Amino acid sequence: MLTFIIRRLMMLPITLIGVTIFVILLTQLLSPTQRAAAYVKSEAQLKNIEKVIEQYGIDKPWYVQYGNWLKQAVQGNFGFSKSTGEPVLTAFWRRFPNTVELAILVIIPTLLLGIGFGVLAALNRDSLIDQIIRASATMLWSLPTFVLAIWLLAIFYGGFGWFGFGQVSTAHKLEIIKGGFTHYTHFMLLDTLLNGRFDIFLDAAGKLVLPVTTMVAVVSAMIIRVMRSTLLDVLNQDFVRTARAKGLESSKVNYKHALRNALIPIVTLGGGLLMGLIEGATIVEYIFARPGVGSLMVTASLQLDIATLLASATFLAIVTVISFVLIDVLYAVVDPRIRYS
Amino acid sequence: MSEELYVPKIRRGPKWWNTKPMRRFRRNPLGIIGMIILALFLLMALFAPQMTTTQLGKYKSNCTRDLGISKLEARQILNPTKFVFWRSMIYPPGSCYKIPRASYSEIPTAPNEYSPLGTSNGYDIFYGLVWGTRLALLVGIVVTGLGVFFGIIIGSIAGYFGGLVDTIIMKFIEIIFAIPPLIFSMIIISILGQSLRSILIALSIFSWTGYARFIRGEILGVRQNDFVDAARGLGAGNIRIMFKHILPNVISNVLIIASLQIGTVVLSVAGLSFLGLGPAVGTADWGQMVSFARSWVTGLPGQPFLYWYVLFWPGLTIVLFALSWNLLGDAIRDVLDVRSH
Numbered sequence: 117m118l119t120f121i122i123r124r125l126m127m128l129p130i131t132l133i134g135v136t137i138f139v140i141l142l143t144q145l146l147s148p149t150q151r152a153a154a155y156v157k158s159e160a161q162l163k164n165i166e167k168v169i170e171q172y173g174i175d176k177p178w179y180v181q182y183g184n185w186l187k188q189a190v191q192g193n194f195g196f197s198k199s200t201g202e203p204v205l206t207a208f209w210r211r212f213p214n215t216v217e218l219a220i221l222v223i224i225p226t227l228l229l230g231i232g233f234g235v236l237a238a239l240n241r242d243s244l245i246d247q248i249i250r251a252s253a254t255m256l257w258s259l260p261t262f263v264l265a266i267w268l269l270a271i272f273y274g275g276f277g278w279f280g281f282g283q284v285s286t287a288h289k290l291e292i293i294k295g296g297f298t299h300y301t302h303f304m305l306l307d308t309l310l311n312g313r314f315d316i317f318l319d320a321a322g323k324l325v326l327p328v329t330t331m332v333a334v335v336s337a338m339i340i341r342v343m344r345s346t347l348l349d350v351l352n353q354d355f356v357r358t359a360r361a362k363g364l365e366s367s368k369v370n371y372k373h374a375l376r377n378a379l380i381p382i383v384t385l386g387g388g389l390l391m392g393l394i395e396g397a398t399i400v401e402y403i404f405a406r407p408g409v410g411s412l413m414v415t416a417s418l419q420l421d422i423a424t425l426l427a428s429a430t431f432l433a434i435v436t437v438i439s440f441v442l443i444d445v446l447y448a449v450v451d452p453r454i455r456y457s
Numbered sequence: 458m459s460e461e462l463y464v465p466k467i468r469r470g471p472k473w474w475n476t477k478p479m480r481r482f483r484r485n486p487l488g489i490i491g492m493i494i495l496a497l498f499l500l501m502a503l504f505a506p507q508m509t510t511t512q513l514g515k516y517k518s519n520c521t522r523d524l525g526i527s528k529l530e531a532r533q534i535l536n537p538t539k540f541v542f543w544r545s546m547i548y549p550p551g552s553c554y555k556i557p558r559a560s561y562s563e564i565p566t567a568p569n570e571y572s573p574l575g576t577s578n579g580y581d582i583f584y585g586l587v588w589g590t591r592l593a594l595l596v597g598i599v600v601t602g603l604g605v606f607f608g609i610i611i612g613s614i615a616g617y618f619g620g621l622v623d624t625i626i627m628k629f630i631e632i633i634f635a636i637p638p639l640i641f642s643m644i645i646i647s648i649l650g651q652s653l654r655s656i657l658i659a660l661s662i663f664s665w666t667g668y669a670r671f672i673r674g675e676i677l678g679v680r681q682n683d684f685v686d687a688a689r690g691l692g693a694g695n696i697r698i699m700f701k702h703i704l705p706n707v708i709s710n711v712l713i714i715a716s717l718q719i720g721t722v723v724l725s726v727a728g729l730s731f732l733g734l735g736p737a738v739g740t741a742d743w744g745q746m747v748s749f750a751r752s753w754v755t756g757l758p759g760q761p762f763l764y765w766y767v768l769f770w771p772g773l774t775i776v777l778f779a780l781s782w783n784l785l786g787d788a789i790r791d792v793l794d795v796r797s798h
Binding site: 127130131134135138139142143145146254255257258259260261262263266267269270273274275276391394395398399402403413414416417418420422425428429432433436437 | 487628629631632634635636637638639640641643644645646647648649724727728731732733734744747750751754755756761762765768772775776779780782783784787
């Protein structure tokens with residue numbers, strides 16, 4: 117088991133180097149001046165771009181540039197983000213907790229609804245309940261995130277004036293910046309509670325309703341569909357029939373025998389879930405103008421902010437590879453058949 | 458010895474529409490609904506010029522000029538005896554994919570005689586959606602086609618030769634998979650510049666990986682069959698074995714998965730161009746139509762849903778498209794019992 121984990125983690129540096137080389141090679145399509153913009157920090161530097169090009173060796177071959185970038189990156193210097201006007205790492209960490217907060221709020225209801233309705237549909241196969249759940253899951257699954265988000269905005273914000281854009285209202289934002297507000301955890305909801313500011317808490321929670329609803333609707337539809345079909349597969353297997361033939365109560369068969377085995381593929385679904393969360397958060401943060409890693413990446417790509425894009429690619433690759441290793445490990449833990457083979 | 462060889466009479470199978478999969482498909486009403494909606498989309502794409510003659514005759518557009526007719530002669534497009542009927546349908550000039558402007562005002566105008574679905578940012582919504590269907594399907598087919606082509610070649614090489622070649626190709630695919638496709642596409646498009654060509658390149662970089670993995674897996678399975686050894690024993694070379702003996706066995710599943718993937722590609726394109734990474738403003742493109750709608754989620758005070766048509770029609774088109782593709786896909790998977798990987 118341990119060698120398995122180590123072997124998988126060894127892939128991490130290879131993947132990281134692969135991803136970053138790929139992006140650096142892509143940037144060679146740009147002119148040196150465009151590339152130099154990633155290092156410019158002030159007006160004065162902008163006027164003297166030749167010096168920047170020389171200083172960072174931007175007109176050198178790509179492997180020299182890659183070496184330079186790598187040397188800086190290892191020291192934690194990912195360059196200057198021109199779309200936000202601060203160092204990339206600062207910009208990133210300032211927004212990261214917001215995205216994590218959104219993801220956590222999405223993932224819990226998604227799993228509950230997804231697994232719950234999936235099981236309900238499978239156990240009542242072809243009944244009215246099953247038909248309704250299947251039809252709604254297919255409907256929701258067919259709603260692209262950006263269409264659903266725009267429609268929800270039009271109905272609730274446009275129609276009723278509820279919720280709205282951003283993280284908190286401008287007045288509250290000013291109050292937070294002004295001071296007296298301690299960022300204990302950097303999660304907005306927790307911090308407002310710890311500061312005893314229930315008014316800001318309600319404001320922030322309200323602004324999370326539509327983004328969370330959008331993402332839960334789309335992602336849980338996927339889980340319902342997978343859960344239903346895997347549970348049906350398991351229910352058709354021999355050991356379930358044997359259990360029934362032995363005269364075991366059907367609830368015991370369903371929940372002790374079948375469901376446990378059907379939950380295994382849900383673990384492998386974790387990869388798809390993660391990708392869905394990252395992509396969903398990107399679009400949702402952009403639409404609802406929420407400060408987060410996703411909206412940071414969208415603005416960066418719209419403004420050709422290479423330093424930020426490179427750092428995001430690196431960061432996402434780290435997150436994905438580590439999660440995939442975790443998923444594999446979890447898979448081996450829940451399924452002994454994998455562990456012993 | 459003179460005994461005649463007994464040749465069993467070959468029983469003709471049922472006609473294709475009476476084969477078992479087709480009979481199963483016919484019993485699936487949702488699949489049939491999906492197929493009908495999709496057929497309507499295909500017709501809309503094919504007859505886009507004919508459907509938009511009203512707009513071409515009313516608004517200023519380079520499309521009619523490039524077709525060699527004047528604005529007043531736009532009705533000739535409806536006449537199958539005229540050359541322009543076929544020209545516009547089979548090979549329309551690129552300018553036809555530009556939405557004619559009804560006005561230069563950003564404010565939407567309500568549905569009227571010439572713009573049956575209203576206008577959005579001055580662009581005719583109906584025209585944009587009809588030609589957008591054509592563009593979306595073209596992009597979907599091109600990207601999927603390129604993906605299948607390269608996927609088959611690279612996957613065959615990996616699966617057939619195995620060893621170091623296989624390891625390198627599979628690691629490369631793993632590296633690409635380490636970043637969510639949407640984000641990676643954003644990075645690639647940002648560097649290549651925002652255009653339709655960049656979208657095609659970005660999506661093609663991903664689309665082959667799935668097919669390559671699938672083909673490789675199938676080939677590893679087929680390769681162990683006796684008939685491959687037999688062919689080798691008869692002196693067949695690598696390439697002959699590959700193309701004559703192995704690929705025909707795996708190609709049908711690839712084509713089914715690929716045709717289902719076209720829908721996914723279309724939605725990715727819409728998502729990217731919604732984020733502002735799509736073709737130039739004014740191109741008939743679904744994602745862009747929804748992004749126009751972003752500015753009009755709130756109506757005027759007292760009339761919250763004043764601009765509903767700007768939000769509703771582009772969204773509905775995308776949702777119907779995704780829904781029909783998903784319904785048909787589910788039905789086909791049920792009927793043929795293939796699982797997409």
